[in-house]
Amino acid sequence: MKTTRLKQQLMLYALLIFITFITVGPFLSTLFIALKSPGEGIYDSTLPRHPTLANFVEAFDKANFSRYFLNTTIVTCLAIPLNLLLSNLAAYPLARMDFRGRSIVLAIIISTMMVPFQLYMAPLYQLADALGLRNTHIGLLLLQVSTAFGIYLMRQAYLRVPKELEESAYLDGANRFQVWYMVALPLVKPTLVTLAIFTFMGTWGDYLWPLLNTTDSERYTLSIGLAQLSQNFDGANLKLISAASILTTIPTLLIFIWLQKYFISGATDGAVKG
Amino acid sequence: MNKKPAAAVGRALGAQKRKWSMKQATPWLFLLPSIVILSLFLIFPILKAFEWSFLDYKIIANEGEFVGFANFKEIFQDSSFWAALTHTIVFLLLVLPLNIFLPMILAVLVNQKLRGESAFRVLYYLPVVTPMVVAALMWKMLYSQNGAVSQLLVFLGVYEAPTNLLVQSSTALAAVAAITVWKGLGYYMVIYLASLQSIPGDIYESASIDGASALQKFRIITVPMLVPSITLVSVMTIIAGMKVFEEIALTTGGGPSGATTTLVMYIYDHFRNIDVSIASAAGLVLLLLSVAASLLQMKLTSKREDDLRM
Numbered sequence: 001m002k003t004t005r006l007k008q009q010l011m012l013y014a015l016l017i018f019i020t021f022i023t024v025g026p027f028l029s030t031l032f033i034a035l036k037s038p039g040e041g042i043y044d045s046t047l048p049r050h051p052t053l054a055n056f057v058e059a060f061d062k063a064n065f066s067r068y069f070l071n072t073t074i075v076t077c078l079a080i081p082l083n084l085l086l087s088n089l090a091a092y093p094l095a096r097m098d099f100r101g102r103s104i105v106l107a108i109i110i111s112t113m114m115v116p117f118q119l120y121m122a123p124l125y126q127l128a129d130a131l132g133l134r135n136t137h138i139g140l141l142l143l144q145v146s147t148a149f150g151i152y153l154m155r156q157a158y159l160r161v162p163k164e165l166e167e168s169a170y171l172d173g174a175n176r177f178q179v180w181y182m183v184a185l186p187l188v189k190p191t192l193v194t195l196a197i198f199t200f201m202g203t204w205g206d207y208l209w210p211l212l213n214t215t216d217s218e219r220y221t222l223s224i225g226l227a228q229l230s231q232n233f234d235g236a237n238l239k240l241i242s243a244a245s246i247l248t249t250i251p252t253l254l255i256f257i258w259l260q261k262y263f264i265s266g267a268t269d270g271a272v273k274g
Numbered sequence: 275m276n277k278k279p280a281a282a283v284g285r286a287l288g289a290q291k292r293k294w295s296m297k298q299a300t301p302w303l304f305l306l307p308s309i310v311i312l313s314l315f316l317i318f319p320i321l322k323a324f325e326w327s328f329l330d331y332k333i334i335a336n337e338g339e340f341v342g343f344a345n346f347k348e349i350f351q352d353s354s355f356w357a358a359l360t361h362t363i364v365f366l367l368l369v370l371p372l373n374i375f376l377p378m379i380l381a382v383l384v385n386q387k388l389r390g391e392s393a394f395r396v397l398y399y400l401p402v403v404t405p406m407v408v409a410a411l412m413w414k415m416l417y418s419q420n421g422a423v424s425q426l427l428v429f430l431g432v433y434e435a436p437t438n439l440l441v442q443s444s445t446a447l448a449a450v451a452a453i454t455v456w457k458g459l460g461y462y463m464v465i466y467l468a469s470l471q472s473i474p475g476d477i478y479e480s481a482s483i484d485g486a487s488a489l490q491k492f493r494i495i496t497v498p499m500l501v502p503s504i505t506l507v508s509v510m511t512i513i514a515g516m517k518v519f520e521e522i523a524l525t526t527g528g529g530p531s532g533a534t535t536t537l538v539m540y541i542y543d544h545f546r547n548i549d550v551s552i553a554s555a556a557g558l559v560l561l562l563l564s565v566a567a568s569l570l571q572m573k574l575t576s577k578r579e580d581d582l583r584m
Contacts, residue, residue, distance in 0.1 A: 012388065020398070024400060027400065029416065089307060090305045090308035092304055099302075112317065114568040116560050116564055118519070118538050118541045118542065118560065119554065119561050120323045120557070121319075122323065122545050122554065123322035123323050127315070127319060143315065146311045180304075204405060205404075205405030207407050207519075226408070233414065242415070245411055249404055249405065252405065253403065256399075256403045260396055264399060
């Protein structure tokens with residue numbers, strides 16, 4: 001009886017480790033390629049024989065990934081606070097105030113969430129061009145500063161805040177803005193983190209819009225720099241592509257490790273409630 | 275004598291009216307920044323795309339004649355559109371069953387009482403947080419002639435010589451679908467995990483007392499309890515799958531010879547050829563399909579919320 005239980009446990013762990021190999025394996029193989037020294041063939045061995053950071057240095061210096069890294073960081077660091085602020089401002093009255101036109105505004109915002117980006121990318125491209133926003137950081141930000149998803153997600157959070165808390169603040173003489181900022185906002189903090197994470201992931205890894213909107217390599221984001229680098233997908237370049245891929249992923253990994261609890265609960269927030 | 279109260283009433287009314295209009299304006303002040311931005315960069319471009327799909331629009335000249343449904347007619351007569359639609363459907367049919375079952379198995383496994391289960395959850399979630407560009411390139415390396423996947427297929431005896439699945443018409447779409455499934459495993463696992471954890475433990479205990487085996491418990495208790503999550507995962511997979519772009523653009527670019535050109539790739543190709551009216555019309559078709567799927571999701575989600583409330 002006891003041995004079968006132990007056997008079961010061992011089987012279970014073997015299975016779990018096998019799955020880990022599938023989910024994490026591609027990262028390890030990419031990392032190993034990135035660490036290989038210049039003279040070493042990519043497929044000579046799995047592990048790098050003489051591990052070196054030369055490929056990372058080359059990606060940073062010669063392949064201009066320091067610039068792409070900076071561009072991506074700038075855009076992401078602007079997108080997160082802006083989207084949090086504007087989405088919350090818009091979500092609060094949609095959840096908490098009674099006014100004419102509320103249901104129409106809400107319906108329009110929600111219905112835009114169904115529209116695939118590929119439908120309106122051409123008009124948006126033309127508009128960005130007309131406004132002189134091509135090859136600018138602001139141009140890259142357009143889709144991230146206030147999002148229908150963000151408004152919807154935050155509205156759902158405000159709906160769960162008990163009304164009594166706000167009412168007592170009104171009795172104390174606070175105005176609408178103060179009640180939002182001092183009473184309601186602190187109560188939706190977990191959802192704020194979720195939205196920050198969604199915005200981070202959406203902006204950091206965004207590919208199609210930066211691809212359309214940037215032609216100047218000085219304005220490339222990491223995704224675009226990486227895609228451009230991989231146009232030349234051959235043995236000589238694979239180490240560099242691997243190093244650049246790892247560089248692109250490291251910030252997301254660090255933030256994931258830091259906030260994994262929120263990442264994982266955010267998945268169901270986005271799916272079930274949003 | 276009479277005037278004074280009247281004036282007071284008037285003043286009071288005025289004050290009330292001012293207060294009332296201020297009250298009316300407040301929500302709009304909150305909404306203003308988002309309304310401006312969303313109108314300009316989301317709603318306006320969407321309306322433009324609607325307009326363009328009925329025009330013979332030249333983006334460079336910035337003008338076009340009204341042509342009615344001619345663009346749609348052209349699309350529906352274009353065999354490559356039907357090929358793209360077929361590829362999209364085949365892609366969904368490949369991804370859907372895998373997205374339903376693999377994450378479910380993962381969720382059940384990490385829901386066991388065991389040491390380090392949270393570490394496994396984190397490791398399984400890693401692909402979800404990886405930028406799609408990186409995921410696509412990593413897999414492109416694994417699929418390459420000397421990459422692990424090709425070597426594994428030789429080892430398993432599927433192929434005699436290392437073969438890149440991405441460059442063969444017969445396997446390219448499935449190879450891309452595998453990337454999508456890999457990327458989403460952890461995400462859908464978490465959705466299942468949330469529902470698994472809401473199943474009361476005493477149901478399992480009483481089943482154990484009645485002598486049910488682990489497999490029986492899975493079939494009789496777990497799967498029925500997961501039905502709402504299964505529908506949710508299905509609809510999310512369909513909506514996301516219809517828009518699949520990066521993994522295709524960065525691995526096969528729609529090739530070989532159009533074998534991985536999905537609806538979105540079809541739109542993108544027309545956009546690149548500055549054929550924006552056709553791209554817009556095809557985008558509208560994609561929208562209609564997405565709306566149908568989204569409405570289904572909303573219906574299922576609201577039903578689910580009702581269930582939870584009960």
